[in-house]
Ligand code: G
Ligand code: G
């Protein structure tokens with residue numbers, strides 16, 4: 040309960056920051072985009088993991104304000120990269136959007152205003168949503184459609200682990216399928232997970248979506264995914280979430 044109350048302070052006292060995890064192209068691992076991930080440096084408890092405070096914020100309603108902070112800061116960073124790096128800037132910056140945020144009336148319009156104010160093209164921002172969030176309310180599905188119509192990319196995050204429904208891929212303008220780590224973990228063995236990872240490529244190609252393999256931790260997995268037809272991946276094997284400055288160093292090193 041203390042932590043929940045402290046979250047309000049975190050927002051006004053500058054205790055939150057963003058890190059960015061590279062999304063890379065296979066097989067070489069060149070950075071193509073980044074996913075923004077929020078971190079909270081608590082004055083007494085140190086770093087509190089988002090796996091703890093994001094669900095907390097979902098429950099007490101602070102998630103809407105927290106989500107707005109994340110989106111504003113990620114968009115500002117995208118604008119800075121574009122200005123400073125030009126064509127070397129990450130193609131896309133992905134932002135996680137929670138169910139509550141997505142269902143908030145006015146979210147698509149607010150996002151459009153934020154992007155135009157920052158001078159960032161909608162095509163440079165990806166909104167990561169979970170299946171469960173989109174299926175939650177009609178408002179959420181409508182919001183996703185509006186964001187896609189504005190030109191943002193929609194990514195289905197943790198794909199395959201939520202209230203999965205393939206009809207979501209029919210009803211919802213999905214650009215990226217982010218194949219959950221739990222499937223990627225099994226890709227180098229003779230497992231049901233490996234069969235699913237392989238089959239999803241056919242679906243994404245047929246529906247003109249991109250598949251992104253999440254949580255890639257070994258060279259063996261990366262190679263196996265590439266052979267299965269995956270062009271994009273994310274995971275500790277390539278890069279951990281890092282500060283914006285380190286993203287710039289990484290880009291400079293691969294130029
Ligand atoms: O970064 P990490 O693996 O610790 O994230 C743990 C969980 O927190 C993941 O499910 C991730 O999607 C979620 N998360 C991280 N940053 C954000 C954010 O900015 N907004 C929302 N809604 N969830 C986030
Ligand atoms: O739910 P979502 O996919 O947004 O969560 C992303 C989180 O997964 C990030 O916070 C990041 O810390 C974590 N992550 C990214 N790559 C790896 C990986 O290779 N291994 C593990 N264990 N976690 C990862």
Ligand code: MN
Pocket residue numbers: 074135167196
């Ligand atoms: Mn994500």
Ligand code: NA
Pocket residue numbers: 196197198217219253
């Ligand atoms: Na994910």
